[in-house]
Amino acid sequence: MNGGKKLAYQQRLPLLIIIDSILILLTVLLSSYLVHDTYFTTPAIITVSALLLSHHIFSFGYKLYKKAWEYASIGELIIICKIVTFSAVSVAISQLLFTQELPIRFLVNTWILHILLVGGSRFWWRVVRDTYMSTGEERVRTLIIGAGAAGTMVARQLLNNANSLHPVAFIDDNHRKHQLDILGIPVFGGIKKIKDAVDSLSIEHIVIAIPSLSKRQLNYIFQECAKTSARTQILPMLEDLVTGKVSVNQFRDVQVEDLLGREPIELDSKTISESITDKVVLVTGAGGSIGSEICRQVSAFSPKKLVLLGHGENSIYSIEMELKERYKHTGIEFVTEIADIQDVQKMNIIMDQYRPNLIYHAAAHKHVPLMERNPEEAIKNNLIGTMNVAQAASWNNVETFVMISSDKAVNPTSVMGATKRLSEMVIQKMDQTNQTKFITVRFGNVLGSRGSVIPLFKKQIEKGGPVTVTHPDMIRYFMTIPEASRLVIQAGSLAQGGETFVLDMGDPIKIVDLARNLIKLSGHSVDEIGIEFTGMRPGEKLFEELLNENEVHEEQIHPKIYIGKTSDLFIDEIEELIVTFSLMDKKSLRESIVGLANRKKEPKEVLSISS
Structure with missing residues (x-):
């Protein structure tokens, strides 16, 4: 060369x-x-x-x-x-x-x-x-959104280089730039003019060139772009441009994570470091979507030892190999344990062997329709399994135990949500009677996790559709896997004992809107793929709640941490359910689980965290 x-x-x-x-x-x-x-x-x-x-x-x-x-x-x-x-x-x-x-x-x-x-x-x-002396291939007519420094840089790069994209117009909300030419390229108008520009100028490609956009603003612009047939891409992340990882003309496709109407949660690194660095950390469900991401982010804080506990050998092997390669020069000891959390004796042996300082309990059954059909398995894994790990933690003097819960635990209508709510009660009771600090972290749906709608929608789009949505009005809170894992880690560092930490996840998103966005992001139109409404499944609600109406006080005790309330605990009833559930038929068991999870008594104080 x-x-x-x-x-x-x-x-x-x-x-x-x-x-x-x-x-x-x-x-x-x-x-x-x-x-x-x-x-x-x-x-x-x-x-x-x-x-x-x-x-x-x-x-x-x-x-x-x-x-x-x-x-x-x-x-x-x-x-x-x-x-x-x-x-x-x-x-x-x-x-x-x-x-x-x-x-x-x-x-x-x-x-x-x-x-x-x-x-x-x-x-x-x-x-x-x-x-x-062009390459002979026809250049793609391109609309650049943003006529500022970044947009001008993009236009200059496209004009100067042998690129298949040919900039023909700018879009910018600054009225003083309208009708002006920048580098010989006209500023067509504001964001509302995107569709008019695409139609009148025969635009085939749109580049969003505003690195400082918030996710809410990006979502708004993308929805305007989605009204057209043009492919939409976005400038690389600003930090990647500044550090030179990518150049200004290396555009990327808009991801569904970009369209969440909320900004990422920021970590208090100092507090987290104090709770993790040089400590022994154990993660249950370490091969799962959330568990594996917790392992990645915990490793960044240099624990002395990280114990990866899971039931599936392939997923545990995969995350073990990844972490050993990524952190091979850090001195972190990664160990694996293939075990079932329903085996209380094995849980106690593992705790006694490794003596963890901190446990993140991510192992659980989470698929709502499957748990409706198998309520006994939800009881055994989500409730009894949680009790086993928590008891083993208390017997071995673990400092902090963090259980991952779900927004489906609030006023639950499903077996999955109800078993999570009952597990929350168990954890709060354990905190009252043990030296270990037991806390719960509750959040909404996680984009891209196993069993979530995103992988399902993508597979349906790849097959040519239709995308199946249960109800046109169904809404959910969403967050990314890294954000969910950060919340869990942050909560563990803030734990005093007995808290239920809840992230304010911004505005909920309509599932049908999510489906439309994914279809558009995949380069198709809704008419081409189609959306089919299949009806709500057993245990589903039209909307999920992160807290019920009586759980939050307005008093703020720390930036973004608020005093909240939760119901009293029904430990005797839970123990009775555990003894008798194997004798019930599925219908009676479902009714018992959901009914017990929704019982109300006088509220008492806990904590919730908001982003």
Whole structure:
């Protein structure tokens, strides 16, 4: 590769020197004719000699012959002006030395013609390239959203480089820019004009070039873009541009995570570090979507040992290999345990062996319809399994136990949500009777987790549709897997014992809107793929709640942490259910679980956290 580049430079260097020499000779002859009405004069001969020598010396000094002139811009023009000016000064000095005269008019004409001919020869090549030497493929008509610094940079890159995208218009909400041209490209109008611009200008591609956009603003702009048939992409993340990881013309597709109407939760790294660094951490369900991400983020805080506990050997092996490779130079000890949380004896053995300081309990059955059909398995895994891990933690003096719950535990209508609510009660009771700090973290749906709607929708779109949605009015709270895991880790560092931490997840999202966005992001139209409403499934609600109406006080005790309330605990009833559930039929068991989870008594204080 290097040899090829060197050979190309060696081939064109003599050519450029010859061309410049001819242009310099022509410059001096024309100037001499314009001033003296003759070509051969003493000043002309001295000027040619001095100008040839000085031009080539300064050209090598400023690396003029190494420039790629098909990409010439104002920077190259400035270099040419410097070379020509310094060469003119050299010529003036030579004239004084040899003739004791300074033909100012002749030198000024020479300076002007020198710039015009040498500069023109360079920029002519770019004009020829841009006008006549295209790649032969038809360029895609592109609309750039954002006429600020980033948008202008994108436009310049697309204009300067051999790119398949051809910018034809800007969109910007700044009214002062409307009807103006930037780099020869008109500003069509504001965001509301996106569809009009696409239709009237035959736009095939849209680039969102506003790095400072909030997720809410991006969602708003994307919804306007979604009204068109144009493909929509976005500028890389600002930090990636600044650090040089990607260039400004390396656009990426908009992801569904970009469209969440809330900003990512920020971590209190100092507090988290105090609770994790050089400690032994155990994660149950470590091979799952949430559990594996907790392992990744915990590892970033350098625990002494991380115990990966799970029931599925393949998923545990996968996260173990990933972490060992990523953190192989950190000194973190990664160990794995293939175990079932329903085995209380095995849980106690593991706790006794590793003596963890902190436990994140992510193992659970979470699929709502499946748990409706198998309520006994929900009891065994979600409730009894949680009790087993919690009891083993208390028996072995674990410092903090963090249980992952769900918004489906609030006023539950499903077996899955009800078993999570009963598990919350168990954890709160354990905190009251043990030295271990037991807490619960409750959040909504997680984008991309196993069993969530996103993978299902993507598979349906790949097959050509239709995308199935249970009800047109169904809404859910959503967060990304990393955000959910950050909340769990943050909660563990804030734990005093007995709290239920809940993230304010912003505005809920209609499932049908999520489906439409995914169809659009996949490069299809809703008419092409189709959306089919199948009806609500057993245990489902039209909307989920993060807290019930009596759980939150307005009093703020810490930035974004509020005092809340929760119901009293029904531990005796839960124990009775555990003893008798195997004797019940499925229908009676479902009714018992959901009924017990929804029993109400006088409220008592807990904590909730808001983002």
